Amino acid sequence: AQTVTQSQPEMSVQEAETVTLSCTYDTSESDYYLFWYKQPPSRQMILVIRQEAYKQQNATENRFSVNFQKAAKSFSLKISDSQLGDAAMYFCAYRLYNQGGKLIFGQGTELSVKP
Amino acid sequence: EPEVTQTPSHQVTQMGQEVILRCVPISNHLYFYWYRQILGQKVEFLVSFYNNEISEKSEIFDDQFSVERPDGSNFTLKIRSTKLEDSAMYFCASSRGETGELFFGEGSRLTVL
Numbered sequence: 001a002q003t004v005t006q007s008q009p010e011m012s013v014q015e016a017e018t019v020t021l022s023c024t025y026d027t028s029e030s031d032y033y034l035f036w037y038k039q040p041p042s043r044q045m046i047l048v049i050r051q052e053a054y055k056q057q058n059a060t061e062n063r064f065s066v067n068f069q070k071a072a073k074s075f076s077l078k079i080s081d082s083q084l085g086d087a088a089m090y091f092c093a094y095r096l097y098n099q100g101g102k103l104i105f106g107q108g109t110e111l112s113v114k115p
Numbered sequence: 116e117p118e119v120t121q122t123p124s125h126q127v128t129q130m131g132q133e134v135i136l137r138c139v140p141i142s143n144h145l146y147f148y149w150y151r152q153i154l155g156q157k158v159e160f161l162v163s164f165y166n167n168e169i170s171e172k173s174e175i176f177d178d179q180f181s182v183e184r185p186d187g188s189n190f191t192l193k194i195r196s197t198k199l200e201d202s203a204m205y206f207c208a209s210s211r212g213e214t215g216e217l218f219f220g221e222g223s224r225l226t227v228l
Contacts, residue, residue: 101208103160105159
């Protein structure tokens with residue numbers, strides 16, 4: 001069975017600094033997607049970034065980038081130039097390529113940003 | 116920007132009562148989902164729904180649960196006879212295509228007493 005693990009329940013970063021959130025996963029499949037979702041307090045989960053497993057190049061979206069290590073089954077999220085609005089719960093998630101919307105989530109990491 | 120909306124935001128019910136949680140997916144989306152998160156635990160997949168039928172469901176989604184799209188805009192999750200362990204945050208999501216981005220609602224918190 002596939003599992004996703006986020007070992008950091010809480011992280012803190014100073015505004016304008018860089019922070020990295022960790023995620024590892026376990027799967028025997030080769031075709032899958034990985035995601036980072038952000039959930040601000042009392043708001044919807046929104047997609048931050050997505051990585052296709054077949055792509056070697058790490059995905060980037062503005063200040064957000066990932067370090068995808070397929071052999072190590074690691075998928076960390078780097079947030080550069082952190083802003084107050086980045087404070088949220090961040091979820092790492094996995095989905096098999098052909099399994100539509102069935103996401104498997106990690107436990108989440110709560111990120112706080114200090115001014 | 117289009118959003119997935121869920122009602123109620125919080126519902127308190129007595130054990131054994133029926134509960135219906137409602138969701139309005141984004142209008143041009145065709146795939147619909149329910150997830151739940153018990154306090155302190157992971158967000159878990161419950162069910163996916165397409166073309167008026169369940170396309171996949173998890174082990175959690177037993178006979179006490181049902182989903183329907185009664186009127187072409189709402190997507191509902193019904194729990195027939197609630198148990199204490201059904202207390203959780205329930206998230207609705209929708210996507211345009213089967214492998215498209217999921218858009219989540221804010222969640223409905225269910226408390227079973």
